[in-house]
Amino acid sequence: MDPSRKDLSQADDALVLRAQNGDHDAFGELVNRHQRRVWMVCRQYVGLAEADAVAQDSLVKAFTRIGDFDRRAAFSTWLTRIAINTCLDELRRRRREAIVDDESEGDDELGLLDRVPDDAAGPEGRSMQKQAVASLLAQEKKLPPRQREIFRLRFYAEMELEEIASALDVHVGTVKTQLHRAVHKLREELGAYR
Amino acid sequence: MKSHLEEHEITAAVAGLELEAAVEEHLGSCVSCRRQVFAMREVIDARLEDLEAEAPDWERQRQEIMLQLPATPIARPKRRLWTRPLLAVAAVLVAAIGLRALWEPAPVVDPGVVSELPVEQILAEVDAMLADDSIPGFELLDQGMDDAIFDNGTS
Numbered sequence: 578m579d580p581s582r583k584d585l586s587q588a589d590d591a592l593v594l595r596a597q598n599g600d601h602d603a604f605g606e607l608v609n610r611h612q613r614r615v616w617m618v619c620r621q622y623v624g625l626a627e628a629d630a631v632a633q634d635s636l637v638k639a640f641t642r643i644g645d646f647d648r649r650a651a652f653s654t655w656l657t658r659i660a661i662n663t664c665l666d667e668l669r670r671r672r673r674e675a676i677v678d679d680e681s682e683g684d685d686e687l688g689l690l691d692r693v694p695d696d697a698a699g700p701e702g703r704s705m706q707k708q709a710v711a712s713l714l715a716q717e718k719k720l721p722p723r724q725r726e727i728f729r730l731r732f733y734a735e736m737e738l739e740e741i742a743s744a745l746d747v748h749v750g751t752v753k754t755q756l757h758r759a760v761h762k763l764r765e766e767l768g769a770y771r
Numbered sequence: 772m773k774s775h776l777e778e779h780e781i782t783a784a785v786a787g788l789e790l791e792a793a794v795e796e797h798l799g800s801c802v803s804c805r806r807q808v809f810a811m812r813e814v815i816d817a818r819l820e821d822l823e824a825e826a827p828d829w830e831r832q833r834q835e836i837m838l839q840l841p842a843t844p845i846a847r848p849k850r851r852l853w854t855r856p857l858l859a860v861a862a863v864l865v866a867a868i869g870l871r872a873l874w875e876p877a878p879v880v881d882p883g884v885v886s887e888l889p890v891e892q893i894l895a896e897v898d899a900m901l902a903d904d905s906i907p908g909f910e911l912l913d914q915g916m917d918d919a920i921f922d923n924g925t926s
Contacts, residue, residue, distance in 0.1 A: 597844060599842065599844060601837065601840060604837075605833065605837055608833050608836055608837070609833060613829065616832070617822065633832060633835055633836050636836045637836060640840050640841070640844055642844070642845065644844045644845065706814065706817050709817070710814055710818045710821060713814050714818065732815050753786075757782055757783060757788065760782045760786045764782060764785065764811055767814070
């Protein structure tokens with residue numbers, strides 16, 4: 578864990594202790610610190626339409642169950658696990674596919690990465706980048722569920738490898754392998770080698 | 772110095788995995804390899820920006836969450852694991868027995884101590900029993916055969 582994350586984790590511990598005694602203000606501060614990640618995790622699993630509601634549900638659940646938090650993992654990891662479980666419960670309830678793809682399908686253009694200019698600020702550059710992003714999204718959907726899940730937790734929820742491993746209850750080596758495969762496939766499909 | 776990075780090294784750099792020192796050094800100096808890494812990262816970052824643009828108003832979300840909170844967290848009764856104290860007692864007992872076995876000195880035989888067994892009496896009884904012809908398997912051999920054996924052995 579890098580020093581800044583360690584400091585955050587220690588500050589979380591003090592807030593958690595207060596929240597465990599029913600201090601709403603302390604929990605409000607924990608919400609401030611972690612709501613972005615919780616929403617981003619939910620966004621990946623249940624899609625945009627439900628992300629806000631499921632994120633709120635996850636954070637309320639976290640407060641009701643905070644007495645169970647035993648500090649074996651970081652609070653952020655414990656909270657992420659609650660968010661993932663809440664998403665999976667929601668998905669089971671809706672009997673949908675594990676990760677909802679509610680975005681419109683992008684055109685699967687190949688070789689987009691090679692065509693992204695160094696400075697994407699101009700109109701042409703922005704257009705190219707938009708196409709590349711659409712293609713990335715389309716290719717993400719083709720990844721095996723576990724690879725897609727790990728890729729999204731890594732890059733969109735911005736989680737550390739160890740946190741992902743702990744949240745998904747898998748070995749960190751598995752996370753590394755799956756992430757490497759996912760990035761390899763995406764680069765290949767996006768035409769990075771052409 | 773490496774010529775250019777291998778595909779799996781570029782992939783590892785994009786994924787943010789640990790890199791060998793030589794790979795990091797090469798990335799620091801090679802524009803071509805660095806560009807390959809940045810090209811992919813730029814697309815991922817652009818996707819992240821799109822996602823963040825969809826994010827809700829955080830303060831509004833926080834207020835809505837606070838309104839839904841119960842007065843206090845649910846205090847769950849801790850599970851009583853009755854086996855734990857039992858296992859602890861058993862472990863202490865086993866440890867105590869083991870320690871005693873380790874620390875207890877081995878019995879030393881004092882040569883001055885006379886055995887309580889009547890050794891002489893036992894030996895006399897055994898001799899008497901062996902001398903008794905009636906014990907099966909211990910009868911005296913035929914005298915002629917004995918002589919033949921001894922004759923052969925000495926001639």
